Amino acid sequence: MRIVIHASAAAASRGLADFLARSLRRTPALVLGLPTGRTPIGLYADLVHLSRQGRADFSRAMTFNLDEFVGLGARDPRSYHAFMRRNLFDHVNVASSRLQFLNGRARSWRREAARYERLIAAAGGLDLVILGIGDNGHLGFNEPASSLEPHTHCAVLRPRTRRANAWLFGGDWRRVPRRALSMGIGTILSARGVVLLATGSAKAAIVRRAIAGPVTTRVPASLLQLHPNVVVVLDRHAAARLSRRRRRAAP
Numbered sequence: 001m002r003i004v005i006h007a008s009a010a011a012a013s014r015g016l017a018d019f020l021a022r023s024l025r026r027t028p029a030l031v032l033g034l035p036t037g038r039t040p041i042g043l044y045a046d047l048v049h050l051s052r053q054g055r056a057d058f059s060r061a062m063t064f065n066l067d068e069f070v071g072l073g074a075r076d077p078r079s080y081h082a083f084m085r086r087n088l089f090d091h092v093n094v095a096s097s098r099l100q101f102l103n104g105r106a107r108s109w110r111r112e113a114a115r116y117e118r119l120i121a122a123a124g125g126l127d128l129v130i131l132g133i134g135d136n137g138h139l140g141f142n143e144p145a146s147s148l149e150p151h152t153h154c155a156v157l158r159p160r161t162r163r164a165n166a167w168l169f170g171g172d173w174r175r176v177p178r179r180a181l182s183m184g185i186g187t188i189l190s191a192r193g194v195v196l197l198a199t200g201s202a203k204a205a206i207v208r209r210a211i212a213g214p215v216t217t218r219v220p221a222s223l224l225q226l227h228p229n230v231v232v233v234l235d236r237h238a239a240a241r242l243s244r245r246r247r248r249a250a251p
Ligand code: GLP
Pocket: 035, 036, 037, 038, 039, 040, 066, 067, 131, 132, 133, 134, 135, 138, 139, 140, 141, 161, 164, 165
């Protein structure tokens, strides 16, 4: 794993936005996996800025969002779909037909999951997936468990994860759906490149477990240690619990 530590969350977002803009210049038809959460909001704002300056071109890119709450449609402002439009897609030059989402209102989640996997395969697989990390180590909505789902599936959310998402639901975690559709851990690990973005001291403990702890399904993010092409982008607060050796090795 390559670890990059920035002085602040703002610098981490800017650094990653620049990296993505460069990747889009090199590979205009980039196939991206994208996360939601509070962490990537700054990244998306920076990408909008770069796009307005003509330095990030999404016109040929294709995107697949990682996850969606069961029961919420695209028009529901609490959905991840609406979050993505608000924070990124409404403000950059990308055609709607190139944006893929899991449909939280699909009648059969099995069929919806199979459709998503087929679409990812038809796109030639994910070139790059950007990830946040839940404070229990979840990726997308792959929650800690004795075994993990390889493919896109319907996940049961832990109360802790529902609390972490309460900000989208007026602060009331009981309104957060109990289930969500999510790419599987195998879907994520089959991306050709992975970037994990984590900022803030609240993530320091789980970042350490993910990067330096044992590889275990109890910390889904630790499985990234098995991937050959992972960059971990941190601010100094999220990196605070890494050993000095690891922090020193980071550029
Ligand atoms: C949600 C998402 C995850 C995300 C996590 C962290 O649970 N499903 O993909 O990584 O939140 O969110 P935040 O960035 O707000 O800490």
